[in-house]
Amino acid sequence: MARPPRRRRHVPWAYLFIAPAVLALAGTFAYPLIEVVRFSFYSGSLGDLVFVGTANYQGLWEDPVFLTSLLNNLKLLATVPIMTVLALAIALILNAQVAGWRQYRAIVFLPYILPATAIGLVFGYLLEEDGVLNRELRALHLGVLARDWLGSATNVVPTIGSVIIWQQLGFGIVVFAAALLAVPRELVEAARIDGATGWQVQRLILIPQIRRVIEFFMVLEAITILSAIFTYVFVLTKGGPAEASSIIEYYVFENGFENGAIGIASAAVVVLLGLASILIGAYLRLRARAAEAG
Amino acid sequence: MRTSADARNGRRRLRSGLPWLAAALAGAIAASAPGATLAAGNGDAYAGKLTYWFWGESDIPGINKWMQQRIAAYEKLHAQVQIDFVPQATDTLIGAFRLAAQSHQGPDIDTQWATLPTLTPYWEKAAVPISDYVPASETAQWVETSENTVDGKIIAVPIYLIGVPLVWNKQLFKRAGLDPDKAPATWSDFLADCAALKAHGITPFGMGNKDGYFGAWMFAIYLTQELDSLGQIESAIGDTGQFSMAQFGGLLRNLYTMMAELMQKGYLNPDVASLDLNQGWQLFPQKKAAMAFTTDGNVLAWGKAIGEANIGVAEPPRWGHGKLADVYDVTQSSDEFITSWAPDKAAAATFLAWLHTPDNLKALYAETGAFPADKRFPASAITDPLPRQLYQLDTAKQSVWLENYLPPQVDNDADLPAGELITSKSGTPDQAVEIWNRVIRKWRLEQVPAFHQYQAWAKSNG
Numbered sequence: 001m002a003r004p005p006r007r008r009r010h011v012p013w014a015y016l017f018i019a020p021a022v023l024a025l026a027g028t029f030a031y032p033l034i035e036v037v038r039f040s041f042y043s044g045s046l047g048d049l050v051f052v053g054t055a056n057y058q059g060l061w062e063d064p065v066f067l068t069s070l071l072n073n074l075k076l077l078a079t080v081p082i083m084t085v086l087a088l089a090i091a092l093i094l095n096a097q098v099a100g101w102r103q104y105r106a107i108v109f110l111p112y113i114l115p116a117t118a119i120g121l122v123f124g125y126l127l128e129e130d131g132v133l134n135r136e137l138r139a140l141h142l143g144v145l146a147r148d149w150l151g152s153a154t155n156v157v158p159t160i161g162s163v164i165i166w167q168q169l170g171f172g173i174v175v176f177a178a179a180l181l182a183v184p185r186e187l188v189e190a191a192r193i194d195g196a197t198g199w200q201v202q203r204l205i206l207i208p209q210i211r212r213v214i215e216f217f218m219v220l221e222a223i224t225i226l227s228a229i230f231t232y233v234f235v236l237t238k239g240g241p242a243e244a245s246s247i248i249e250y251y252v253f254e255n256g257f258e259n260g261a262i263g264i265a266s267a268a269v270v271v272l273l274g275l276a277s278i279l280i281g282a283y284l285r286l287r288a289r290a291a292e293a294g
Numbered sequence: 295m296r297t298s299a300d301a302r303n304g305r306r307r308l309r310s311g312l313p314w315l316a317a318a319l320a321g322a323i324a325a326s327a328p329g330a331t332l333a334a335g336n337g338d339a340y341a342g343k344l345t346y347w348f349w350g351e352s353d354i355p356g357i358n359k360w361m362q363q364r365i366a367a368y369e370k371l372h373a374q375v376q377i378d379f380v381p382q383a384t385d386t387l388i389g390a391f392r393l394a395a396q397s398h399q400g401p402d403i404d405t406q407w408a409t410l411p412t413l414t415p416y417w418e419k420a421a422v423p424i425s426d427y428v429p430a431s432e433t434a435q436w437v438e439t440s441e442n443t444v445d446g447k448i449i450a451v452p453i454y455l456i457g458v459p460l461v462w463n464k465q466l467f468k469r470a471g472l473d474p475d476k477a478p479a480t481w482s483d484f485l486a487d488c489a490a491l492k493a494h495g496i497t498p499f500g501m502g503n504k505d506g507y508f509g510a511w512m513f514a515i516y517l518t519q520e521l522d523s524l525g526q527i528e529s530a531i532g533d534t535g536q537f538s539m540a541q542f543g544g545l546l547r548n549l550y551t552m553m554a555e556l557m558q559k560g561y562l563n564p565d566v567a568s569l570d571l572n573q574g575w576q577l578f579p580q581k582k583a584a585m586a587f588t589t590d591g592n593v594l595a596w597g598k599a600i601g602e603a604n605i606g607v608a609e610p611p612r613w614g615h616g617k618l619a620d621v622y623d624v625t626q627s628s629d630e631f632i633t634s635w636a637p638d639k640a641a642a643a644t645f646l647a648w649l650h651t652p653d654n655l656k657a658l659y660a661e662t663g664a665f666p667a668d669k670r671f672p673a674s675a676i677t678d679p680l681p682r683q684l685y686q687l688d689t690a691k692q693s694v695w696l697e698n699y700l701p702p703q704v705d706n707d708a709d710l711p712a713g714e715l716i717t718s719k720s721g722t723p724d725q726a727v728e729i730w731n732r733v734i735r736k737w738r739l740e741q742v743p744a745f746h747q748y749q750a751w752a753k754s755n756g
Contacts, residue, residue, distance in 0.1 A: 046396045127568075128568045129567070130564075148567055149568075151565070153718055240710075240711065240714045241504070257386075258703075259737075259741075261741065
């Protein structure tokens with residue numbers, strides 16, 4: 001006869017033990033979040049707030065600069081699959097342990113540890129209309145490819161996207177390379193014994209084995225693109241020309257810090273938070289389904 | 295004046311760039327120890343600390359050092375007073391003070407750019423008028439106080455003056471077959487000179503607008519020329535009825551059409567949109583552009599780079615047809631005011647007034663080359679021809695820097711992007727005007743108290 005499960009005793013004072021952690025979490029996460037949401041319904045500055053209901057949200061949708069910023073964030077999300085594919089391809093090559101692969105891995109990781117301000121300065125110089133890149137293109141009789149990379153509304157967002165890929169790629173490579181190293185060698189060897197080609201090993205064994213790492217990387221990068229690329233825009237273009245490269249973070253900075261319009265800035269933060277939450281939710285759901293599928 | 299600093303609403307004020315002639319002029323005037331007759335105030339009895347948030351280095355390279363020397367001298371004279379000097383960054387000048395004002399903590403004396411950035415803290419009760427603490431006999435000596443006067447009170451004390459002349463390279467003019475000693479005085483003269491220079495393969499006008507400051511300067515210099523009075527822009531932005539947004543928009547459209555034509559004719563450097571103001575300025579001393587607008591300080595530095603004899607300076611060519619077409623674009627740029635929470639405002643005022651003692655004014659010019667904003671500064675102290683010419687330009691006419699009359703949000707979100715739209719060829723003059731309309735509407739809705747204060751100020755100015 002099976003023993004009945006032991007009933008857990010309810011010990012009210014146990015809550016005392018977790019109270020400090022709960023308070024710390026509430027203070028550091030919940031309170032700021034609640035305040036941001038609250039501010040989004042007010043106008044004016046901190047000392048002189050006026051309740052305006054949902055006017056700030058309405059204002060966002062009527063503000064072409066906000067819509068441009070949102071659109072630019074979405075356009076820049078296109079960098080995520082590009083950098084994932086590139087990082088994966090390079091990680092697979094390194095995983096084949098070509099001569100000097102450890103050194104290559106260190107080299108490709110270098111851009112990731114450079115401060116974005118330094119990257120902004122360097123790329124700002126390289127990508128001027130009369131900068132190094134265009135001068136080289138002209139010297140190679142490829143002047144037709146020369147562009148005003150940062151000064152033209154048409155080119156500026158793809159250019160910023162390219163700089164982001166350049167920097168973030170190293171992180172992807174290192175993450176994927178580490179995951180590939182953790183794939184059991186027996187799997188690869190068994191596949192080879194069964195006659196699998198190198199491409200088949202990569203496509204059917206290695207990539208599926210690190211699928212969760214790839215998913216994690218993609219979600220992480222998508223969140224980064226939505227909420228952590230302010231520095232690139234600030235140092236490369238300051239949102240210009242004519243706000244053409246503004247992103248939501250920059251919009252928040254301009255309105256909140258420079259204009260002191262805390263309400264509209266908070267409303268933009270709430271929208272940003274919503275977008276990031278959707279991504280995180282999608283990722284968690286994906287993980288849950290994968291877990292259910294075994 | 296707002297100049298580049300690029301920091302986007304991070305403001306950008308008239309920045310003189312380059313190390314301006316401190317060395318060149320050092321010999322011109324004997325640096326004198328600050329002697330010290332206190333100008334006014336009853337703050338002598340104060341014993342304690344004054345925190346001074348100062349900005350000026352990007353306008354006047356070397357001014358931080360000058361200010362630190364003055365503070366040291368003042369502390370020697372007033373052993374019981376300690377002044378904490380805290381240099382401020384251009385990008386955060388407005389935002390940092392806004393935060394300080396919310397908590398009433400931070401500086402006892404603060405620096406802001408002239409007019410709206412200074413009047414706004416006063417309206418928000420974060421600043422007190424300096425004229426309440428300094429006698430009129432003293433303030434009467436300060437120049438450009440009209441930029442910061444409201445309700446008959448002077449809010450802040452000016453330190454220096456900055457003008458923005460047209461400069462031209464005489465050698466390049468000569469190479470293009472132009473009279474090297476003749477500045478283009480009218481717009482048609484200017485266009486004709488540009489055409490001749492371009493025909494000889496010379497970039498006529500070299501500037502940078504990646505940060506929006508060239509556009510802001512064009513607004514400050516040329517929209518002024520279209521106005522009959524400053525009341526027109528104040529009325530349009532403050533919606534007081536005398537001058538409508540539609541009328542203002544018409545003037546803006548003319549301005550941006552003119553800029554678009556300069557772009558289209560190739561009279562501006564082709565990389566104007568990818569260089570910021572400072573980078574664009576480098577084209578002139580590198581002899582890659584024949585003309586530019588720049589600050590007095592840069593003119594003097596460039597004079598050293600390519601020879602003073604090769605540089606001509608004059609007022610910008612006349613383009614507009616308003617009654618203000620004959621003013622000159624000069625301003626105090628930044629100014630100093632006392633915060634409403636300063637423990638002893640009289641002590642702060644005494645120090646600020648002391649900065650205008652003759653010895654300190656001379657030292658400012660000797661050590662930085664900046665022209666002091668004070669009538670007591672003797673023009674005879676300027677002995678070299680080029681600075682004399684600049685000083686004459688700065689002081690001969692009514693001075694206006696129109697950008698000062700824009701609320702910071704409008705300056706940042708409309709003035710800068712609208713010009714960028716034109717120089718990046720990504721929009722039309724009508725679209726540039728629409729940016730102004732949208733941003734002014736947004737500012738009125740988002741900053742209701744500030745809008746009402748602006749409106750009242752505009753009405754009181756008539």
